[in-house]
Amino acid sequence: MWAVFAFDYFLELDLYRYGVRPGEWSGLIGVIASPFLHSTTDVGHILNNSMPAFILTWLLFYHYRTIATKSFLMIFVLTGLGTWYLGKESFHIGMSGVIYGLTSFLVLSGFLRKNMKVAGISLFVIFVYGSMIWGIFPIKVGVSWEGHLSGLFAGLMAAVLFKQVGPQPAKLPYEVEEELGLEPEEEYWKEGYFARKQAERELQHAQQQGEHQAALQENQPRIIIKYNYVPKGGILPLEPQVTGEEE
Numbered sequence: 001m002w003a004v005f006a007f008d009y010f011l012e013l014d015l016y017r018y019g020v021r022p023g024e025w026s027g028l029i030g031v032i033a034s035p036f037l038h039s040t041t042d043v044g045h046i047l048n049n050s051m052p053a054f055i056l057t058w059l060l061f062y063h064y065r066t067i068a069t070k071s072f073l074m075i076f077v078l079t080g081l082g083t084w085y086l087g088k089e090s091f092h093i094g095m096s097g098v099i100y101g102l103t104s105f106l107v108l109s110g111f112l113r114k115n116m117k118v119a120g121i122s123l124f125v126i127f128v129y130g131s132m133i134w135g136i137f138p139i140k141v142g143v144s145w146e147g148h149l150s151g152l153f154a155g156l157m158a159a160v161l162f163k164q165v166g167p168q169p170a171k172l173p174y175e176v177e178e179e180l181g182l183e184p185e186e187e188y189w190k191e192g193y194f195a196r197k198q199a200e201r202e203l204q205h206a207q208q209q210g211e212h213q214a215a216l217q218e219n220q221p222r223i224i225i226k227y228n229y230v231p232k233g234g235i236l237p238l239e240p241q242v243t244g245e246e247e
Contacts, residue, residue, distance in 0.1 A: 001053070001095060004036045005046050012040075020080055020147070022087035030092065031080030037093035049095040056102035059121055064109070067162045074161075075101035075154045090144075098145035104155030113162045143196025 010016045019034040021027025030037075038046035061068040079097040106125050 001038065001046060001050065003038050005038050005040065008037070009040045016091050016093050019091035019093035020083045020087060021091060022084050022089060022146075027084060031077060031084060033097050034080060034083075034093045034240035035076065035095045037092070038095075045094060049099060052099045053095050053102075056099060056106065056125070059125070061100055061107060063117070063121060064162075067165045071158045071162055072102075074158045075105060075151065079147060079151040080155065082154065083144065083147040086150060087144065087146040092144045092147050094144065094147070097144065097151035100148045100151035101155035101158070102151075104152045105156075105159045106196060108156055108159035109163065112159060 004015065007013060015033075015037050016039070018029055019027075019037055020030030038049065064071065076098055079101050083092050083097060103125055106121060110121060110123075111246060124241070
């Protein structure tokens, strides 16, 4: 950005002509060139874009190494194409659209992945650059709100597309215990814990007692009494008959 700015400033090349020109085929060159072009009459333009671009790009490539290049290129190109399609007739230049894309990518990715480190970075980005959200509305003359809006949506699309790649949400302790087949930790600090444990022990003891009694009754020997009744003057039968039993 600064190298292009220096050449443009000192050699008076009027490179703004290579910015995005919406609706014109020749203006598509700005999809690639415009982020490197800044106003030579307003140094504040490149100054305001330099630090956010550096910090956000560093955050992207440091924490999302496996998808950083693909995400950056996707944001870069979609921001330019969106500006070419949505923008008003003018030359659109500057890195601010890509900055909006990087910001939205970092914020949404942090929350989608439920990663504390990435979420902390996202909160940092929101805190430092949160006021940038107003740049997506046509409230300031000379500002390409179409480029900002295109960058915002490009970053959101990249975050959703690559949400399954890169750092994933850290598993909670109980999820790790379930995978390893471990028993969950006893929550002894909760109210009523010891009363519940005592009730569980009493119930378990009662169940064991009931099972023991049932086993005794099932295994208890049975006494069978065989007797004959012979009426007076009767004849004793040859074979004894079982007429009753008693435990």
